[in-house]
Amino acid sequence: MVRFREWAGGGRLRWLVLAVAPMACVAAVPWLLVAVYGDRLPDHAYVQGWSRVGSGYAYLAPTWSSWSAEWLYCLLWAAVFGAVVWRVRQWPHLQRVLVAGSWGASTTAALSAAVGVLSVLDVHGYPSQPMAWWYDALPPVVGLCGGAVGWLLAGPAPTLPEAAEAPAPDLPARRLGRTERAMFSQVVWSVKARVVGLVLVLCAPLALLGMSASGAAVMLLALGLFMVLQATARIQIDSTGVLVTLPLLGRARRRVPYEHVRQAEIAEHAPVAGWGLTENKRCRGYVTGRGPVVILRLTGDRPFIVSLRDPVAAVALINGQLARERTTGTTTGA
Amino acid sequence: MLIAIDPSSPVQLADQVAQSVRAGIADGSIQPGDRLPPAREAAAALGVGLHTVLRGYQQLRDEGLVELRRGRGAIITDAGNSLRARTDQLARDFTAACRHLGLTADQTLDLVRNALQRP
Numbered sequence: 001m002v003r004f005r006e007w008a009g010g011g012r013l014r015w016l017v018l019a020v021a022p023m024a025c026v027a028a029v030p031w032l033l034v035a036v037y038g039d040r041l042p043d044h045a046y047v048q049g050w051s052r053v054g055s056g057y058a059y060l061a062p063t064w065s066s067w068s069a070e071w072l073y074c075l076l077w078a079a080v081f082g083a084v085v086w087r088v089r090q091w092p093h094l095q096r097v098l099v100a101g102s103w104g105a106s107t108t109a110a111l112s113a114a115v116g117v118l119s120v121l122d123v124h125g126y127p128s129q130p131m132a133w134w135y136d137a138l139p140p141v142v143g144l145c146g147g148a149v150g151w152l153l154a155g156p157a158p159t160l161p162e163a164a165e166a167p168a169p170d171l172p173a174r175r176l177g178r179t180e181r182a183m184f185s186q187v188v189w190s191v192k193a194r195v196v197g198l199v200l201v202l203c204a205p206l207a208l209l210g211m212s213a214s215g216a217a218v219m220l221l222a223l224g225l226f227m228v229l230q231a232t233a234r235i236q237i238d239s240t241g242v243l244v245t246l247p248l249l250g251r252a253r254r255r256v257p258y259e260h261v262r263q264a265e266i267a268e269h270a271p272v273a274g275w276g277l278t279e280n281k282r283c284r285g286y287v288t289g290r291g292p293v294v295i296l297r298l299t300g301d302r303p304f305i306v307s308l309r310d311p312v313a314a315v316a317l318i319n320g321q322l323a324r325e326r327t328t329g330t331t332t333g334a
Numbered sequence: 335m336l337i338a339i340d341p342s343s344p345v346q347l348a349d350q351v352a353q354s355v356r357a358g359i360a361d362g363s364i365q366p367g368d369r370l371p372p373a374r375e376a377a378a379a380l381g382v383g384l385h386t387v388l389r390g391y392q393q394l395r396d397e398g399l400v401e402l403r404r405g406r407g408a409i410i411t412d413a414g415n416s417l418r419a420r421t422d423q424l425a426r427d428f429t430a431a432c433r434h435l436g437l438t439a440d441q442t443l444d445l446v447r448n449a450l451q452r453p
Contacts, residue, residue, distance in 0.1 A: 182338035183379035185371035236371065238379035310363045313336050 015095040018153055019085045022106035022146075023078035029110045030068040033117040038064070042123050047116030058126045074109060088281055091302060092157040097279055100151040107146025111139040137218045144222065160260040161299045166326045167263035167319040172312055174320035178328070182321075184237040184314050187247075188307055190288040193276040197227025230276045233286045235306050237317055242296060244286045244306060246277075254286075256304050258325060262297045264318035266311045269293070274307065294318075335364045337371070339380055347382050351390025359399060359414040360421040370400065370408035 034041070045067035046058070062070070081102045088094045115135045120127055167173060176182065201224035207217040229248040236243045241257040272278055274289020285305040287293065292311045296304040296318070308314050337354040339347050358364035370376070373387040380387070391408050394400035398413045432442040 177340055177342075179342040180338060180340045181380050181382075182336060183371065183376060184336045185376070185379075186335060187369055234371075236375065236379065239381075310335075313363060317336060 012089055012092075012095070015092070015099050015154060016082060016085050018099045018150065019095070019102040020078045020082040022103050022150070023074050023081055023109075026106045026109045026113075027072050027074040027078075030071045030113045030117075033114060034064045034068055037117060037121060040121050041117070042120055042125060042127070045116075046120055046123075046127050047113075071109075071113065074106075077105070091281060093284060094279060094281065096151065096154040096157060099154040100147045103150025103153070104143045104147025107149075108139045108143030111142050115139065136216075140219045140222070162259045163262045163299045163322075164326065165262065166323045171263060171265060171319050172316040173323055174313075174316040176320045176324050178324075181239060182317055183239075184317050185234065186308055186310065186314075187232065187234050188286070188288050188309070189232045190274050190276045190307075191231075192274055192289050193227050193231035196275075197224045197229075197231060200224030200227060227276070233276065235286070235308060235314075237314055237321075239321060242304070242306065242318065256296055256298070258318075258322060260298050260300075261318065261322060262299060263322065264315040265295045265297065266315050267293050267295055267305075270305060270307060272305075278305070335368060335370070337376060337380065339382065347386045348389035348393065351376075351380075351387055352393040355390075355394055355410075356399070356417070359410065359417050362418060364410055364414065366410050366412045366414045368410045370394075370410070372407055 041064060044058070044061040045064050046061050047067065081098060085095050085098050088098070115138060119132070119135055174182070200220050204217045204221035204224060207220055230246050230252075232246070232248055234245050234247055236245070241255055241259075241261070243256075244254045246252040270287040270289065270293045271282055272280060272287055274287040276286060276288070278285050278287045281302070283295075283302045283305050285293075285296075285303075286307065287305060288307040291307060291309060293305045293307050294311045294314050296306075298304060306314075335355065335358045337351055339350040339354070341347065343350065345353070355364060355370065370391060371379075373391060374384055377384045377387045391400060391402065394408070395402050399411060399417065400408045401411050402408050429442060432445070437445070
C-alpha cells in the first residue's frame, strides 16, 4: 500500500491546479469583455437566449455589471472541481478525467460569454434579430476541443508498480505448455447504454424544437452518439495483457498489461451499473450490466473489471499466463 | 472464445486454429452468431502469419461452421448447434455402451484417457 500511495502521488498538485485554474479564470472573462467592449454594447445585457426571443422579455435582461457578477459562480465551480480532485487524490486516472472535464466546461462557459457579448456589439437598444442558432451550438462543440486540450495537458498517469507474485493457487488457471500460445476474444455490448444513447439522440431534435436551445441539442446529440458508439466493445486477452477496444469508436482502447496484474478473479455481478465504459472511484473497465465480470486485481490502481459471457475461460487464461510468466519467465513460450 | 496453438505440436498451426474453434463450439463456449476475432488481430496475438489464421478460418467455412462475410468478419453459423448436438449424442452413446458392458465410471474414463493418448 505504501508503494501505491507513492504511485498515486505523482502529479497530484499539477492536476489540482489544472482542474481549478480554468474555471476560476472563466469568472474573469465577462468582466474583461465588458471592460474591452463597454462603449460598443447596448444598455442591457441581451446575451442570453431567453432575452432575445422577443422585446417583451427585454425588461428581464440584466445590466452588464450584474450579468458579469453572475459569472462569479464559476469560482464556486472551481472550488467544487478542486474538492473533487482532492477527494479522488488516490486515483490519477479519475483526476485526469476531471481535468479534462474542467477544461471542457470552462471553454464552453468562456466561449458562451464571448459569443453572447460579440453578438450585440454596436447594437443600440434591444437587438431586433434573434440570436443565430450557432451562437448556442458553437460553445459546447469547442468545449469538446477544450476537454481534449485539458486531457493532453494532464499528461499520462504515473506508471503502476510491477507485480511479481504468481496468482493464488485456488483461482482458475489454465495449464499452458512451455510453447503454447493462446488468445481469448469476445464481443460484448451494453443494452442499457444503447437504449439511453438512442433516447438522447432522439431527444436532441425535440430539444431544438421545443426550447430553441441548440446548445443543449448538440450536447444531447454528442452524448447520445457517444453512448451508442461505446455500447459495443471487443475484449481480447493475449500474451501481453487484456485489451478493451471500442470498434465503433475507431482506435479507442484500454490496455492492461500483465506487469500490473496481480491476479484475475470472477464475480457474479459487477459492483457498478453497466453503462459500458466505467471510470469511478471503486473500479474502472467495461461493464455491460448483465452477467458475471472478470476482476483484474492490479498492483496499485483500482481493480479493472470487464463483463464477459464466458469469464471462466478468460480468468483461467490470464492466471495461466501470469503463472507461467512468473514461475518460468516465459511469456509466449518461445 | 479461446484459440490456442502450440508451435511444437506436429499438427499444423492452421489446423490447430480450426480445432480450437471446433472445441469451443462443441463445449458450448462458442455459439451461433458469435464472431471470430479478426484474422489480422488473431495472427498478431498468436504470433503466427495472417495466412495461417485465414487457412484455419477457411477450413471452418468449408465445414459450414463459419460464414465469412466481407467487411463483417467470420460468424459462427447455426451448424454449430448440430456439431454440439452430435458431440453430445456421441458421448451419450459411448457412455450407454459402457454402462451396458458393466464398466464403472472410472473404467469408462480410463478408456477415454487411453484413447486420447493414442496418436
